[in-house]
Amino acid sequence: MSKSLNIALLGNPNTGKTSLFNSLTGLSQKVGNYPGVTVEKKEGVCKLDRKTKGYFIDLPGTYSINSSSIDESIVVELLLNKNNKEYPDLALVIADVENLKRNLLLFTQVKDLGIPTILVINMADQMKRKGISLDIPILEQTLETKIALVSTRENTGLDELKKLILNYRIISNKPLVQINSIDKKYFENLENAFPGQLLYKLWLIITQDANFGAIQRTLISDISKFQTKSKSEIKRLQQKETIKRYQFINSVLKKGLQIDKASATDFRSKLDRVLIHKFWGYLIFFSILMIIFQSIFSWSEVPMDFIDNCFNYLSSVTSNNLPSGVFTDLLSQGIIPGLGGIVIFIPQIAFLFLFLSILEETGYMSRVVFLMDRGLRRFGLSGKSIIPLISGTACAIPAIMSTRNIESWKERLITILVTPFTTCSARLPVYAILIALVIPDGYFLGFSYKGLMLMFLYLIGFLMALGIAWILTTTLSIHSKSYFVIELPNYKIPLIKNVALTVWEKTKSFVEGAGKIILAISILLWILASYGPGENFNQAENIIQKKYPELAEKEIELKTNSFKLENSYVGVLGRSIEPIITPLGYDWKIGIAIITSFAAREVFVGTLATIYSVQNDDNDTIKNKMASDIRKDGKLLFNLASGTSLMIFYAFAMQCMSTLAVVKKETNSWKWPLGQLFFMTILAYFISFLTYQILS
Amino acid sequence: MDWIQGFLVFLSGICALLFLFRKFFFKSKLANKKGCDHNCDCH
Numbered sequence: 247m248s249k250s251l252n253i254a255l256l257g258n259p260n261t262g263k264t265s266l267f268n269s270l271t272g273l274s275q276k277v278g279n280y281p282g283v284t285v286e287k288k289e290g291v292c293k294l295d296r297k298t299k300g301y302f303i304d305l306p307g308t309y310s311i312n313s314s315s316i317d318e319s320i321v322v323e324l325l326l327n328k329n330n331k332e333y334p335d336l337a338l339v340i341a342d343v344e345n346l347k348r349n350l351l352l353f354t355q356v357k358d359l360g361i362p363t364i365l366v367i368n369m370a371d372q373m374k375r376k377g378i379s380l381d382i383p384i385l386e387q388t389l390e391t392k393i394a395l396v397s398t399r400e401n402t403g404l405d406e407l408k409k410l411i412l413n414y415r416i417i418s419n420k421p422l423v424q425i426n427s428i429d430k431k432y433f434e435n436l437e438n439a440f441p442g443q444l445l446y447k448l449w450l451i452i453t454q455d456a457n458f459g460a461i462q463r464t465l466i467s468d469i470s471k472f473q474t475k476s477k478s479e480i481k482r483l484q485q486k487e488t489i490k491r492y493q494f495i496n497s498v499l500k501k502g503l504q505i506d507k508a509s510a511t512d513f514r515s516k517l518d519r520v521l522i523h524k525f526w527g528y529l530i531f532f533s534i535l536m537i538i539f540q541s542i543f544s545w546s547e548v549p550m551d552f553i554d555n556c557f558n559y560l561s562s563v564t565s566n567n568l569p570s571g572v573f574t575d576l577l578s579q580g581i582i583p584g585l586g587g588i589v590i591f592i593p594q595i596a597f598l599f600l601f602l603s604i605l606e607e608t609g610y611m612s613r614v615v616f617l618m619d620r621g622l623r624r625f626g627l628s629g630k631s632i633i634p635l636i637s638g639t640a641c642a643i644p645a646i647m648s649t650r651n652i653e654s655w656k657e658r659l660i661t662i663l664v665t666p667f668t669t670c671s672a673r674l675p676v677y678a679i680l681i682a683l684v685i686p687d688g689y690f691l692g693f694s695y696k697g698l699m700l701m702f703l704y705l706i707g708f709l710m711a712l713g714i715a716w717i718l719t720t721t722l723s724i725h726s727k728s729y730f731v732i733e734l735p736n737y738k739i740p741l742i743k744n745v746a747l748t749v750w751e752k753t754k755s756f757v758e759g760a761g762k763i764i765l766a767i768s769i770l771l772w773i774l775a776s777y778g779p780g781e782n783f784n785q786a787e788n789i790i791q792k793k794y795p796e797l798a799e800k801e802i803e804l805k806t807n808s809f810k811l812e813n814s815y816v817g818v819l820g821r822s823i824e825p826i827i828t829p830l831g832y833d834w835k836i837g838i839a840i841i842t843s844f845a846a847r848e849v850f851v852g853t854l855a856t857i858y859s860v861q862n863d864d865n866d867t868i869k870n871k872m873a874s875d876i877r878k879d880g881k882l883l884f885n886l887a888s889g890t891s892l893m894i895f896y897a898f899a900m901q902c903m904s905t906l907a908v909v910k911k912e913t914n915s916w917k918w919p920l921g922q923l924f925f926m927t928i929l930a931y932f933i934s935f936l937t938y939q940i941l942s
Numbered sequence: 943m944d945w946i947q948g949f950l951v952f953l954s955g956i957c958a959l960l961f962l963f964r965k966f967f968f969k970s971k972l973a974n975k976k977g978c979d980h981n982c983d984c985h
């Protein structure tokens with residue numbers, strides 16, 4: 247018979263819970279060097295020995311079990327509800343060896359809940375460098391538990407940990423701190439009112455903010471009758487509890503922990519002084535951004551051209567070698583160019599994720615949060631909002647989910663509403679192709695115009711987010727408190743493995759996710775572009791021949807193709823919306839691309855690629871076909887004015903169904919996502935209109 | 943030969959429609975169940 251154990255991974259933020267979870271279960275959940283990476287419960291299985299399976303639950307980091315934000319309340323709910331099928335048989339509290347004192351607060355609380363608790367001291371690899379030494383037997387004795395000293399980075403101590411887990415029954419589950427000593431009388435009453443219940447658990451339920459959901463309702467409703475103390479009294483008792491716990495922890499650490507300051511290097515505080523400096527900090531931050539945008543453009547030029555040519559070649563091989571017919575056309579004009587429109591951006595996307603994950607892993611991101619906090623507060627955001635705003639450069643969806651660690655509902659809502667303005671990786675393909683088409687070559691102070699334009703687009707997205715946040719703060723009348731505790735994590739050399747994994751996973755999910763949608767949309771588009779209603783479509787050749795009898799055969803063919811396309815189903819649809827978008831400088835083809843890219847922004851390029859190959863199937867790259875398209879008034883379709891206006895449109899418009907769905911999920915109402923959709927679209931329309939009118 | 947190609951185009955069209963339909967209308971019900979990766983809702 248095989249057994250199974252539920253094991254909860256608890257601990258302060260950024261102590262390496264997810265790293266341990268990944269090492270044990272072989273999964274690859276996101277790890278990052280800043281607090282608040284994990285915001286949801288994640289599960290994984292690990293075989294502990296031949297007969298026992300461990301079900302590990304990775305949880306968001308918490309400083310204590312008195313929760314104040316949604317991600318923390320997930321932890322409390324799990325620990326208080328014995329009927330939950332995930333209720334842990336034992337808990338691992340993961341502590342970071344450099345911050346033991348703060349970490350032990352949570353440990354004593356969890357242990358006092360009567361759950362067998364093992365203390366896992368992580369980052370053992372740092373001990374030598376920081377001059378830390380631990381007396382494990384003494385600590386085990388005073389904390390009445392078993393301790394595993396591990397390093398997930400060097401993979402040490404994991405086997406010992408597994409052994410401790412298997413023998414978890416020998417761990418005492420007596421409380422460490424006598425909770426009734428903070429107010430004898432009150433707890434006596436409580437004990438008499440609920441005989442047989444664990445005192446500390448009752449106390450926790452009383453102190454839990456009732457807003458936070460579904461903790462065993464029956465218990466709570468009984469307890470709320472037992473309100474013999476006012477709210478402020480209870481707060482005072484809670485503080486007393488914390489002080490008691492710290493007294494206990496201090497006495498433990500006095501015996502078991504030694505730090506030799508002399509052998510610790512003080513590199514970190516020196517670096518911090520520069521990186522969060524009011525002037526140098528910003529300067530460094532902007533220089534880093536600048537370098538990133540420059541390299542996204544210049545490094546990926548060669549691989550992108552290569553990919554573009556490959557797809558062309560593939561198209562022509564397909565159409566030349568397969569038996570001719572409509573399906574062959576679908577392949578060579580619809581599917582292959584459509585997919586090419588996404589694959590071509592792999593180099594740029596990979597570079598973007600490479601830089602992002604290096605910034606995260608080194609610990610620099612938290613310095614940016616710290617740096618920005620003061621400034622952001624003025625706009626009604628908290629320092630913690632910067633993490634969604636920055637990770638929104640990858641994708642707005644995880645970014646919006648990561649707002650869960652913002653305690654104040656108002657700040658959280660505002661962050662959710664403005665995060666879609668951050669330039670996400672799906673906008674990058676749109677910008678990249680348009681910049682290549684309409685922004686001239688040339689340099690300003692050593693920076694190429696193209697790189698500068700890209701940086702400008704990222705900046706206006708960010709500034710718009712701030713501006714809207716400011717407006718929302720002053721207009722929304724929601725009152726809620728805000729706190730700010732951010733700790734600066736230690737600097738770490740990024741693990742190449744972690745970075746490579748992130749880049750690989752993210753790029754893969756970008757291509758897979760967008761790829762499937764683009765494949766489907768290319769197929770439908772090709773069909774709609776190759777068939778059409780009525781005389782104009784079916785008689786296209788005759789009509790053109792009559793109209794231009796003097797033209798050569800090749801010319802006639804080109805004209806016929808354009809005429810056919812304009813009268814195909816997409817053409818008819820596109821031309822019906824053309825009046826709305828003409829003032830912005832777009833034609834019906836761009837209109838169709840805007841509509842299809844509502845499924846995902848990067849579909850834009852694939853859509854144009856498909857439409858253009860139906861119109862003109864000679865072997866030219868998408869970019870060249872787009873560059874030579876001429877409008878009715880004789881100007882190039884993609885010129886500085888229309889191209890810039892289009893980029894501005896993509897910078898501000900919502901254009902993403904998945905984001906809407908997530909906002910609905912996180913705010914629990916359709917009111918916010920719909921409002922966001924209308925507002926952003928109108929805003930985008932307006933600013934693009936102005937841009938086009940001014941530039942043309 | 944022609945009808946095979948026509949049929950294949952028809953088939954691809956139907957599959958594409960079904961896929962998009964499922965993706966954007968039934969996704970929310972499917973997604974939550976499995977413990978999916980950080981980025982899974984993206985697209």
Ligand SMILES: Nc1nc2c(ncn2[C@@H]2O[C@H](COP(=O)(O)OP(=O)(O)OP(=O)(O)O)[C@@H](O)[C@H]2O)c(=O)[nH]1
Pocket residue numbers: 257258259260261262263264265266276277278279280281282283284285305306307308368369370371372396397398399400607738741744
């Ligand atoms: N030096 C060292 N660094 C580690 C070790 N384990 C994890 N880290 C780093 O610590 C940072 C935080 O790791 P995570 O696993 O994301 O931490 P977490 O506890 O899940 O954080 P939250 O989800 O934010 O609560 C990452 O940069 C890891 O690379 C270790 O054993 N040694």
Ligand SMILES: [Mg+2]
Pocket residue numbers: 263264265276277283284305306307
């Ligand atoms: Mg984590």
